[in-house]
Amino acid sequence: GAVVSQHPSRVICKSGTSVKIECRSLDFQATTMFWYRQFPKKSLMLMATSNEGSKATYEQGVEKDKFLINHASLTLSTLTVTSAHPEDSSFYICSARRQGINNEQFFGPGTRLTVL
Amino acid sequence: AQSVTQPDIHITVSEGASLELRCNYSYGATPYLFWYVQSPGQGLQLLLKYFSGDTLVQGIKGFEAEFKRSQSSFNLRKPSVHWSDAAEYFCAVVDSGGGADGLTFGKGTHLIIQP
Secondary structure, three states, rough: OOEEEEOOOOOOOOOOOEEEEEEOOOOOOOOOOEEEEOOOOOOOEEEEEEEEOOEEOOOOOOOOOOOEEEEEEEEEEEEEEEEOOHHOOOOEEEEOOOOOOOOOOOEEEOEEEEOO | EEEEEEEEEEEEEOOOEEEEOEEEEEEEOOOOEEEEEOOOOOEEEEEEOOOOOEEEEOOOOEEEEEEEEEHOEEEEOOOOHHHHHHHHEEEEEEEEEEEOOOOOEEOOOOOEEEE
């Protein structure tokens, strides 16, 4: 159990377009999901915490109008990169925290975004 | 703010040799501690975690880690590595009382296995 999926796994888009990434908890309910960004050869940096039914909480330095997060149900959170620029190219990973389990997060396989 | 330090960016180990990856954290209280492994282009797989209790924790794939409060460390060990262990390893912490906080990761250690 505790499987998290992400879609798409890879996406290439043109500058100025918007890209939506989905994160789903397949076999459990997640009131809280997290979005991380990983640059090449770098660690994962927390971007935002997504809470079902409420606004996301963004980390310092992350533009909330640039990275729109929606957590509409207990099994789905979406990250939309708006007006994408080449510097937004990165590996985006989501995680989901299972209800009742002490802060154990289950990670998705990641989405590789390339902005041309 | 909490931080995690993995002092070794790269480590090269011969297959069959023992392994220790270092992790130190900076935090006022005892956090929850994790080790994850990431293969190229992949997501993260949890190796083991420490919440409380016995300070020596066993994980998957033959890994173990020991929490040492006095040293603020949570080093990962394996007695005999296999070529398939080559990957990126991340230590991570989260506030044990924070509830919904995301993880803070170290910069990772790249493990290379020599034949």
